[in-house]
Amino acid sequence: MAYRFNLDGQPVALDIRHRVPRLGLAIDDVVADVTEVPAEGAAFELVVDGRVRRGWRCIVGQDIHVRLDGRSYVVRRTDLDFAEGGGGAAGNDIRSDMPGTTIALHVAVGDAVEEGQRLLTIESMKLQMTIAAHRAGRIAALHVEANATFERGAVLVSLAPAEGE
């Protein structure tokens, strides 16, 4: 497998070519020999093709921020970006995990929604909870009205198929 990153927005392929005698990382097919030197906390020290490189780095969400030689870079891993977001929820239909009643609808058919956006508030077993979009998309259908009751597993909202499906 190969790793894919964006370096300041530019796509780069990264591959491990060898580990002995040193780690050989191919960046867009040019191999660099990398040795890691222990460093404290956010600091790092690498020897890349014989040259010592000291800097700092931290991870924020999907971004890895790296400071090297007086300049900051944002690196993002892209090979784990999947349309349906890892092994979690998937598909176009959003279902209820339990029977209940709809308290409020927060979106309408045709609305564009972001991943994680609140779609419905439902009540089940005296507990109110939010049904959120598991991916970005457009609302294709709302299968329930406000104050409607539904069964476990009922499809509450359908998203339009993602592009490319």
Add this chain to the structure above:
Amino acid sequence: MPFSTVLVANRGEIACRIIRTLKAQGIASVAVYHHEDRNAPHVALADRAVELTGAVPVQAYLDAAQIIAAAQATGAQALHPGYGFLSENAGFAEAVAAAGIVFIGPDAEVIRLMGDKIRSRRFAAEHGVPIAPSVILGDDLEAAMAQARDIGFPLLIKASAGGGGKGMKIVRAEAELADSITTATAEARRYFGDGRVYAERLIERPRHIEVQVLGDGEGRVLHLYDRECSLQRRYQKIVEEAPAPGLPEGLRAEICAAAVRLAGAARYRNAGTVEFILTPQGDFYFLEMNTRLQVEHPVTELILGLDLVALQLRVAGGEGLGLAQEDLKPHGHAIECRICAEEPGRDFRPATGRIGVLRLPAGEGVRFDGGIREGQAVTPAFDSMLAKLVAFGATRDEAAARLAAALDQMVLLGVPTNADYLGRILRHDAFLAGRLHTGFLGDHAGDLAAPAPDAGTAAAVLAAAALAQPDFRNVAFGVPPLHAAIGHWRN
């Protein structure tokens, strides 16, 4: 000092900066904060802190009633508004005064006067301060167009009540005029609830020069010399310096005198800033007056060796200016840059994240005004400015070199910032030559863009990033030694 407790009605770097002076003066400080700022440095730094509520964080800092109640509850005798938020809100200044608390700033009337572009310009003109050819446009479109035509093209249409470039239109030819007036009027109404607009001659490649003033409210006004604030993006300053480079001394004196005249006429109390634009021909025109402490005040402090907040407190406490104009002898040069969470390469789009690493620069003449800490989230809830980095030098070149070196040295990771971009500005030939004007950043956009890293650097950056990821480390180092030694092999 008449105050034993002062409430700071602000957040971020300016709240921290004000609290530092309060501490130095032995005055107890009260911070206010929204829940989202509960772990912010200004809260930790203050002697006391009062939580404000608000549906969105910004609302909390704009809630006059809650802030005044906090001041009363903590026994604060005075309130420092900082900049932004309620600092130029005349109604707030009145309410603070009505609550028996000293508002550290000018009278509400002066705030009101200077807050109205049309009235303030008229006031300036009346007192012999030059203003750019302009006219307030009437409600009738035909008549307004005729008025505008008289100014001559290119011209600017601006909202009377506006600021920050909102509702502003550049009109280069007759054909665009009618549309621009109509849209500007509509935008002015929408943004500021006041549809009045005016037309002003557009000055190409102007410089933005401002004068720091300090008044006692009795008509005595000092000028604390000038600042150059021409480097702007999205109509907001990002690099400021004092004194303005290459300004003929006669012109500098003229501009400072005009500022003193204006503030004196207004019987201005406290610190304020009179902003001018300077044409390439050497004409200067009044732009506006900011009736508060300015973001870029540190450059003035550094060339004069003063603490402007301390002076504000003194004046507000009724102890007078304590200085005479001849006491003010600027020396050396100071440059400030504003470190903002934004992406210069993407049209300065504001960025969010979390400050993961913060290593402050140190060095001769370097000052860091910040209100950030490691672990702090940078959200869209507040302004994108995170901190200011300021450097003093005997000469402008020395100040620029020290500031650029400090930017290199600073580590602020976890959110994209303009720090490296600022470093490129400070090393740019045109900047070092002092060829400044408000279009500078646009004109030099090509030179100022981040160069692509060389292959070795890109490799080091990617390696560092990849090796920060546990799953990558596992694959890089977790392979059994025999298989690692064999490497890629297929039989």
Add this chain to the structure above:
Amino acid sequence: MGVIRSAIDTGSEEFRQRYAHNRKLVGIFRDRQQAARSDRPARDIERLRKHGKMLPRERLEKLLDPGTPFLELSSLAGNMAYGGEAPGASCITGIGIVSGREVMIHADDASVKGGAWYPLTVKKIVRCLEIALENRLPVVHLCDSAGGFLQLQSEVFPDKHMAGRIFRTQSLLSKAGVKQLALVFGHCTAGGAYIPALSDYNVIVRGTGAVFLAGPPLVKAATGAIVSADDLGGADLHTRTSGTCDYPAATEDEAIAIGREIVGQWERPRKTILERDTPEAPLYDPDELYGIIPDGIKKGYDSREVIARLVDGSRFHEYQPAYGTTLICGYANLWGYRVGILANNGVLFNDSALKGAHFIELCNQNNTPLIFLQNITGYMVGREYEAAGITKDGAKMIMAQACSHVPKFTVMCHASFGAGNYGMCGRAFDGRFLFTWPNHQIGVMGGEQAANTLLEVKLRQLERNGIDPSEDQLRALREETLKAYDDQVSAYYSTSELWDDGILDPVDTRNALGIALSASLNAPFAEPGYGVFRF
């Protein structure tokens, strides 16, 4: 440890001839392997592409850690069966590294008859799971199979080592704590459905992955119901409703990424501790093996020359160098691991059999794994040797070898005839791995000897029937018999029938043995002990 002093003259005519001969044999092997791996009808490839499917080797490369080896097993299984319709026996098996863990991989090959299981497919999968169980190697199944090949169901379904054995072994793996992950890329039909179901973890690709006991055609035939594969056993059904599958994935890439994460959180094996030194490349170039291996079955070579091109630094500590000299015994390091090596240097006599038995016991006592390098024409025959007890001495060697508790590995280097195969850990003796060189021949006796025996039998038959064959007839009969026997003794026949774990290019032997040795250390050594030795 001393370095073996090679007597090979790489400039000699003999070396050059052997080198050319063996390079040619390896060229043929590589061509056949290449064909088995990638010669597929264009329409089968198009069909897979149309469904957004990767070829099994593309999946494999994405699954494996970059810059790591993959030891493919039995790449030419089935190459002499079914008229060549099941290249590689329609599946890929081998040991690779996923998220830093050594795993056994079983991948169905849907580019051949929809990945249908032929009898040899089942044999190959069963063998790979046996290896996994014996060596405690976690398994990743890449599932994409239409199910058993119906026309040959009697050879796929009913017997002890047929399809059911796959599921039995899967169950035992799970019981033994050896993890299994199934990535369902295509159909898992009928018995095949149990592969993901019996895996501890599984992932299914939405749209193309499906798991069911009977596919849509069978359901229609049985119940009249018309149902799509996705509705019948697709990702949503199995991850939302039935719970047969764990993780839905939108694409094959995502399934692989999820799979890699799953493997990445598995505990690392607690390997058996073995003496280990820093690995060293052999002093002599392994490429010289081509010039050492003979260019005819009757020609010999000095096994020390082979050992010198396999082991670390070409260093070898020879045991009893002056006794029983037709069996070379001694210690060496392979990729840093201390091993005991037994290599034939001629026919086995009483002394060599006794030396072998004793050496095997020493290695067991010292927990040193054993490597057998076979080039054996048998134990010595004749009254003199029988009188000296050659049979009971051979039995001692077999007893010691069969009861060994240390892992055993066998390389079929050139010839394996007769009972020597047993003493030197032939297939029946459950070595952990057994590999074959392309030049190798195996049979109960040598080719010419066997052909002569068979010809003798046939001639007697003809005689009984009153037929007196002409010279020409005799020659034809002789050639035909020899050819048939030659085909059966060839390495290709051996590997086609899974009598080994694959043919190796001789220069790959060192890596293959290293990976095999490392894998074997995942399992604790068995309890030591022997049966009764006949003295």
